Amino acid sequence: MEDKLRNDPHFIRLLAQKIHDLSEGLEKIKIMHVCGTHEHTIVASGLRSLLPKNIFLVSGPGCPVCITPQKDIERMIFLAEHGLTITTFGDMLNIPTTSGSLADAKARGADIRVVYGISNALAIAKKEEKEVVHFGIGFETTVPTSSVALLSEPDNFSILSVHRTIPEALEFLMKNDLKVDGLIDPGHVSSIIGVRPYVPVSKKYKISQVISGFEPGDIMLSVYMLLCQISEQRADVENEYVRAVRENGNKKAKDMINQTFEHVDAAWRALPMIPSSGLAIRKRFEDWDALCRHEDILSDFVYEFKEDSACRCKEILLGVCSSEECPLFRSVCTPDSPIGPCMVSAEGTCNISYIYGQS
Amino acid sequence: MCLAIPGKIIKKHGSKGIVDYDGAQFEVRLDLVNVEVGDYVIVHTGFAIEKLSEEDAKESIDIWRQIGELQNGG
Numbered sequence A: 001m002e003d004k005l006r007n008d009p010h011f012i013r014l015l016a017q018k019i020h021d022l023s024e025g026l027e028k029i030k031i032m033h034v035c036g037t038h039e040h041t042i043v044a045s046g047l048r049s050l051l052p053k054n055i056f057l058v059s060g061p062g063c064p065v066c067i068t069p070q071k072d073i074e075r076m077i078f079l080a081e082h083g084l085t086i087t088t089f090g091d092m093l094n095i096p097t098t099s100g101s102l103a104d105a106k107a108r109g110a111d112i113r114v115v116y117g118i119s120n121a122l123a124i125a126k127k128e129e130k131e132v133v134h135f136g137i138g139f140e141t142t143v144p145t146s147s148v149a150l151l152s153e154p155d156n157f158s159i160l161s162v163h164r165t166i167p168e169a170l171e172f173l174m175k176n177d178l179k180v181d182g183l184i185d186p187g188h189v190s191s192i193i194g195v196r197p198y199v200p201v202s203k204k205y206k207i208s209q210v211i212s213g214f215e216p217g218d219i220m221l222s223v224y225m226l227l228c229q230i231s232e233q234r235a236d237v238e239n240e241y242v243r244a245v246r247e248n249g250n251k252k253a254k255d256m257i258n259q260t261f262e263h264v265d266a267a268w269r270a271l272p273m274i275p276s277s278g279l280a281i282r283k284r285f286e287d288w289d290a291l292c293r294h295e296d297i298l299s300d301f302v303y304e305f306k307e308d309s310a311c312r313c314k315e316i317l318l319g320v321c322s323s324e325e326c327p328l329f330r331s332v333c334t335p336d337s338p339i340g341p342c343m344v345s346a347e348g349t350c351n352i353s354y355i356y357g358q359s
Numbered sequence B: 001m002c003l004a005i006p007g008k009i010i011k012k013h014g015s016k017g018i019v020d021y022d023g024a025q026f027e028v029r030l031d032l033v034n035v036e037v038g039d040y041v042i043v044h045t046g047f048a049i050e051k052l053s054e055e056d057a058k059e060s061i062d063i064w065r066q067i068g069e070l071q072n073g074g
């Protein structure tokens, strides 16, 4: 279907009408998405205001910067303070930890560079001939770009992997009974992994899922498809984003991921450890794994866990609290002086709510 | 943040290419996809991650058709 149609207000109103018709026979329905870009579209296009009162669209842990553990940020700061060059996506720079941010370390003179992608990081390593450590954050969409870097076996370059995977996170969310009735799955993660990895979650927890694109029409259509499933008591994985998601995903990218990474249990900031949700660099590539390559430096690294103040990012990431419900929102916590990670990243729910003035 | 709009491959040399977004052009890596000049791709952090399939998109799901009919027929 034409992209134009997906943005056509007439089409979106028609969908809204169909959603209203369908929802009349339904109880309170909670739909969760797990993608910062979905939240962005929902808020920027005011989609929540088009939905009936009994249909709630909440955001889950879909912002990779927000869920990166403090420990890993502090580890990167530690490496930077030991003279290594650090490359990171810009969103990560101002994420607060109890011992400051990467931006604070940069201000103190550490060599921390913002990159748009891992290719820029590789180019810096090539040019500088200094040890470069790239902060490997992100879900399955970003993971294969790290794989390409590892497979090129670069000199003076390594990755600190905090890559995380979505199906394992969904399994965790369902297991913890968040009273979610339907899931909107992230489009570009699915471009890589395909449709199948979501199926076990639907089977096990009888939950309806729709993989969605990022235009307002995509999201409204996905909500409609979910409501159809729910009213027909189906728990399937349907693909709304057919133009960019194949049943089996991107084989080339998946093969590269498998060659270079393996699943491990992993922490998510503000959430408990999620089994098998992290990707660690395989032993074969340990020369490019910052944890091994810079073991000497890191053996002196100590991390003391401190709870994230009064910030309610945890509830935000679980979709049980909105930004407006956080007492610090707007008054104390703003993008200029963020208290929690959700206020920093352009994909963070609090940041999006702040910028667009609604929740 | 994911870039929702697809770009068109206008040049390709090895694992690198140039993608055009309505006149704005960027270098992209093509390591993760099998594409030719003229194809549309989704780009993430400087890498093309999937080719857009117009056929799959046109094949479409029943709901699109239903909505389309509604729109045409009123």
Ligand code: SF4
Residues within 6 Å of the ligand: A310, A311, A312, A313, A316, A323, A326, A327, A328, A329, A330, A333, A334, A338, A339, A340, A341, A342, A343, A344, A350
């Ligand atoms: S508004 Fe700030 S303090 Fe409150 S949950 Fe969001 S990031 Fe945390």
